[in-house]
Amino acid sequence: MQTFDRRFFLKSSLLGAGGALLAGTSPGRALSSSVNAGEEKKPVIRRPLGATGIELPVVSMGVMRADNPELVRAALAAGMVHLDTAHFYQKGRNETMLGEVLKDYKRDAYVISTKVPPEQGEGAAAVTAWLEKLDLSLTRLKLTYVDILYLHGVSSRAEVLNPAMLEAMQRAKTSGRARHIGVSTHKNEPEVLDASVESGVIEVVLSAMNFQQDYREELSHAVDRAAKAGIGVVAMKTMAGGFHDKERKHPINCVAALKWSLQNPHVATAIPGMTSFDMLAQNARVNEDLTLTEEERSDLAYGPAEGGLYCQGCGSCVKGCPHRLPIPELMRAYMYTYGYRDLALAQNLLSKHAAVGAECSTCIRCTATCVKGFDVAGRIADVRRVKEIPEEFLA
Numbered sequence: 133m134q135t136f137d138r139r140f141f142l143k144s145s146l147l148g149a150g151g152a153l154l155a156g157t158s159p160g161r162a163l164s165s166s167v168n169a170g171e172e173k174k175p176v177i178r179r180p181l182g183a184t185g186i187e188l189p190v191v192s193m194g195v196m197r198a199d200n201p202e203l204v205r206a207a208l209a210a211g212m213v214h215l216d217t218a219h220f221y222q223k224g225r226n227e228t229m230l231g232e233v234l235k236d237y238k239r240d241a242y243v244i245s246t247k248v249p250p251e252q253g254e255g256a257a258a259v260t261a262w263l264e265k266l267d268l269s270l271t272r273l274k275l276t277y278v279d280i281l282y283l284h285g286v287s288s289r290a291e292v293l294n295p296a297m298l299e300a301m302q303r304a305k306t307s308g309r310a311r312h313i314g315v316s317t318h319k320n321e322p323e324v325l326d327a328s329v330e331s332g333v334i335e336v337v338l339s340a341m342n343f344q345q346d347y348r349e350e351l352s353h354a355v356d357r358a359a360k361a362g363i364g365v366v367a368m369k370t371m372a373g374g375f376h377d378k379e380r381k382h383p384i385n386c387v388a389a390l391k392w393s394l395q396n397p398h399v400a401t402a403i404p405g406m407t408s409f410d411m412l413a414q415n416a417r418v419n420e421d422l423t424l425t426e427e428e429r430s431d432l433a434y435g436p437a438e439g440g441l442y443c444q445g446c447g448s449c450v451k452g453c454p455h456r457l458p459i460p461e462l463m464r465a466y467m468y469t470y471g472y473r474d475l476a477l478a479q480n481l482l483s484k485h486a487a488v489g490a491e492c493s494t495c496i497r498c499t500a501t502c503v504k505g506f507d508v509a510g511r512i513a514d515v516r517r518v519k520e521i522p523e524e525f526l527a
Contacts, residue, residue, distance in 0.1 A: 174420035176211045181400040182364030184312050184335055186243060186279065188214045190394050191419045193412075194368065194403035196221050197474055201233045203412060208242060210416045216338075216366075216403040218247035218284060219269045220480065227272035235274050244273070245280035247316055247338075250297050258296040259303065266304055280336050281310035287320045287445070292327035292334070302333060312336055318369070319445025319460055322347070322354035329361040340369035341399065343392045343432045344442045346503065352396050359398035367393045367402040373441030373471035376434070380470070384440075388428035390418050405472075439504030441471040449508055453500040455491040459508060462488065466515040475518055476526040482519040489516035 177190045192214035193207040199222065204215065217226050227246065234242065248265045251258040270276065281304055283297050291297075292315055301313040314336030317324040321339045328334040337358060345351060355365050370393040376382040386404070393402050406412050443463030450459050461481060468478040482488050489512040492498070498509035 176419045177422065179397070179400045180364070181366075182335060182359065183362035184364050186312075186364070188243065188401040189419045190399075190401050190422065191390065191415050192216065192366075192401045192403045194405040195226055195230060196405050197407050197472065197477065198405070199225070199229060200407075201229060203406065203409065204230065204233045206409065207406065207412055208237070210412065211419060212412075212416065213241070214243045214245070214401060214403070216245045216247075216368075217273075218282075219265050220249065222476070223480075224268075224272055227269055231272050231274035239275075243279045244275070245282060245336075245338075246273070246278050247282040247284035249284045250286065250291065250294065251300075254296050259300040262297065262300040263304060263309075266309060270309060277309050277311060279311045280314055281305075281312070282314045282316045282336070282338055284316045286315050286317055286324055289323055289327040289330070292324055293331055298331065298333060312364075314338060314364075316368070318464065319447070322350050325351075325354040325358045325363075325365075328363055329358055334363065336364040336366060338366045338368055338403070340445075341367040341393045341402075342370050342372040342442065343389055344372040344440060344504075345444045346446070347444075355396055355398050364400050365398055367399050369442070370402050370404055373467045375471050376440045378441070378470045382434075385428055385431035387414060387418060388424060388431050390415060391422050391424050391428065392432060394418075394422050395424070439502065439506050441467040443467065443506070444504070446503060449500040449502050449506075454495065455487065457487050457489065457491065457500075457512070458485050459500060459512070461485060462512050462515060463506065463508075465518065466511045469515055469518055475521060478515065478518045479521060479523075479526060482516070488519055489513060 178187050179190055180187050189211050191212060193204070193212045193216065195204065195215050195217045198204065207215070215230060217230055219227070221227070230244070234244070246269050248262060248269065251262045266281065270278070281301065283301060286292050301310070304310040305313050312335040314334055315324060315328060316338035318340050321341070325337055325339065328337050341351065358365055371386045371389050372384055374384055374386060376384060390402060390404055393399065404415055406415060443460050445460040447460060450456055453459060465478040465481045468474050468481065492509055492512055500508045502508055
């Protein structure tokens with residue numbers, strides 16, 4: 133892949149020559165992502181987001197790990213008008229950074245989503261607490277509303293249909309703080325999609341979706357059912373961790389993986405995380421061509437014996453664990469540590485769980501087995517150390 137530095141990218145966009153902004157640009161109508169001089173520009177592929185009335189480029193920007201405002205501006209200039217963040221990303225700094233960027237753009241020049249995790253408890257107290265977190269997110273973003281508001285990280289029908297959280301989301305919408313409401317899910321995605329249809333109020337589902345999932349055919353059918361009901365589907369975790377191995381010697385073909393996640397035409401867009409201008413340029417080209425080459429298909433068929441870094445969250449391992457540890461979450465933290473090299477993100481996930489593996493010392497041998505062949509005990513022992521790193525070292 134040709135390398136693109138910041139200066140070249142900015143010179144080829146609306147951000148060059150005096151830093152002109154996209155102030156008059158409607159969503160999805162920014163620059164083409166073709167950045168090579170003399171390269172013929174191709175139209176950006178766009179799809180409707182269910183019945184929301186929003187149309188998006190098939191590749192959007194996951195802002196989760198980005199901390200460079202210029203990268204966000206370049207993404208907007210390249211036509212990636214949909215930006216995805218969350219209440220807790222970088223302990224709130226991600227939303228704050230976006231707020232500083234977006235204050236210089238007209239409100240109809242981008243589509244923004246944020247995510248708020250479920251509140252524990254029931255009734256009015258849970259509703260109020262959840263909406264207070266949303267209000268803090270809006271303050272950081274310097275906005276009065278977001279386009280898409282997700283209840284984050286649900287993984288069952290019961291969580292999707294939680295009365296307090298459904299009420300909180302609907303209140304956010306009726307009060308004008310969110311145009312559309314949805315849920316995000318890292319596991320049991322088909323169940324979450326079907327429950328979203330059942331809810332009658334959820335409009336968007338952000339779902340893990342990649343070539344490493346053993347149940348990908350079942351997931352594709354669930355996506356089709358959701359789309360038939362008018363729900364917009366957004367794909368995440370499309371890169372399946374980015375590498376096949378902890379040592380990062382065997383990278384996943386991320387272009388191929390991104391294209392794969394978009395082969396179902398009912399997937400409106402994907403939100404791969406981007407932290408560099410090289411990543412941005414690479415992903416922007418997928419907006420113009422989703423064709424999987426034979427070489428790319430071959431790359432996706434490759435996988436080392438140890439099963440890669442991506443945990444599909446099937447939960448079969450938990451049944452064999454006498455302590456019922458939250459193994460899928462621990463494996464996701466492992467992926468964040470070695471695939472993303474983001475210790476802060478891993479620690480944030482680990483901090484939500486009191487049990488992170490010390491219990492393993494009481495077992496003579498590990499009886500939790502993984503369908504992907506993960507060394508469950510070894511990975512838990514490895515990643516649990518991240519929780520002990522002083523927070524100031526991760527800032």
